[in-house]
Amino acid sequence: MNRWGNTLRYLKNPSRGQTLIMFALMVTLLFGFVGLAIDLGFAYSSRRAMQNSSDASAMAAALKIAKNISPSNTSGVGYSIIVNDSNIRDVVNEYVAANKGVAPVGANPVGITIEYLDVNKNLLATSPTADNQVPITTAMVRVKTKIEFAALFSGVLGEDRIAVGATATARIAPVKKPTTAPGPTWPLTRVFNNDLSTGTGCGASPVVFWSPNPPGDNTGDWKMLLYLGRYSAFVHQLNGATYNHKQMITRSDLTGPFANGESLGATVPPADLTGNDMTVQLQYQLRYGWNGELTVGSKYPAQTDLNLEPDPWRPGAAQPTDGDKAEVSHANLGNNIAENIKYYLNDHLEAVPDCQTTPGGGYHAYVNIYMYGLDTKEKWVGNATPKHFEDTTGNQVDRVTFVQWRTFKFYCNPSEGTPCDSALTFDGNSQIKGYMVATPIADGEPLPGPPSVEANTVQMVE
Secondary structure (H helix, E strand, O other), rough: OHHHHHHHHHHHHHHHEEEEEEEHHHHHHHHHHHHHHHHHHHHHHHHHHHHHHHHHEEEEEEEEHHHEEEEEEOOOEEEEEOOOHHHHHHHHHHHHHHHHHOOOOOOOOEEEEEEEEEEEEOOOEEEOOOOOEEEOOOOOEEEEEEEEEEEEEHHHHHHEEEEEEEEEEHHHHHHHOOOOOOEEEEEEEEOOOOOOOOOOOOOOEEEEEEEOOOOOOOOOOOOOOOOOEEOOOOHHHHHHHOOEEEEOOOOOOOOOOOOOOOOEEEOOOOOOOHHHHHHHHHHHHHOOEEEOOOOOOOOOOOOOOOOOOOOOOOOOOOOOOOOOEEEHHHHHHHOHHHHHHHHHHHHHEEEEOOOOOOOOOOOEEEEEEEEEOOOOOOOEEOOOOOOOEEOOOOOOOOEEEEEEEEEEEOOOOOOOOOOOOOOOEEOOOOEEEEEOOOEEEOOOOOOOOOOOOOEEEEEOOO
């Protein structure tokens, strides 16, 4: 009787079994939704990491190209890009690794796609390129990153793997070039010539930057040293203890021997433009770089006192388009020029090498040079005795007017505490060779059009 009674009671109240089944189903769904929330959290954080990686690497890749645009009359577009696709991949990989964050459990390596676009966002090539070169009309770099990882809990809903990705595009945009160069300068000058052909691509040949035996014309190689102190060594040489005559330079360097500051309390200038004290100063500035300020388009009116300006240049007339003027030194440094330049290059190397794998190892340094105009104000007469500058009427002058500044890039074998040694830069004829490259200006206002051979900035466009 008890057995039948229990059976009848169960048939009258069957909900206890159903509740158990429903509870099991609800727990499964609950764990599924909790797992989905956890996996979505991982997906969101991974998506943010991928976006950071794409943004940083696209900007770094664009900046790498912007710093390595060099004038060329053989490329068809007026410039050459002297880094290759492998260099860009190295940069992208470095910045992705630094920004990818902590990968979820079971994650695959980050997938990376690099695309080169023209100024209209048309796809030119995808890395790796067929010839390992960056397409010459590249104006943008697009980086896509993607990561896939195992679903921790939401697999119960049929999702075993989760993939997230991000895309960023950076543009190399031309900017108006500032009138003052950023960073170190050498106390050297040469004629401004924007048509220095270096060939095309990563294997482009460097141009002669300096030669101990310059030709007689003012468009070739040169050996022109500048005194860039605040107070005139030329006037000091002529007038003895006259230290209050300023050169037409914006701001002098405040370091090193004979560093002429912005007040009369500064060290007096060298006694003349050729003596031992001038030689000491020039070697110091070649070794460590001159860190004053020069301006293309002077901030100062022309000097008017002919007694203090033995070489009058347009006295009494303001020339707002003139650049700063600096005195020309005739000191003979000989091999000390190259030796000090070698030490400077070794001390200012970029941390990441690029495309040149021949002697030089891909390590490189940059320096700024101020240039004078081609027969517009002064010209160098290298076949005369003594060699000198002349104005446009043939009169010898002892100052030179700056009309432009450019950045040069040099390759160098790194060696701790020793001078640079690279056959690519220092050839057997005692010549120094380098590349004239565009300068990246971080805060410049982007202009329309393709990259410039003078100055560019980089900006995110998507």
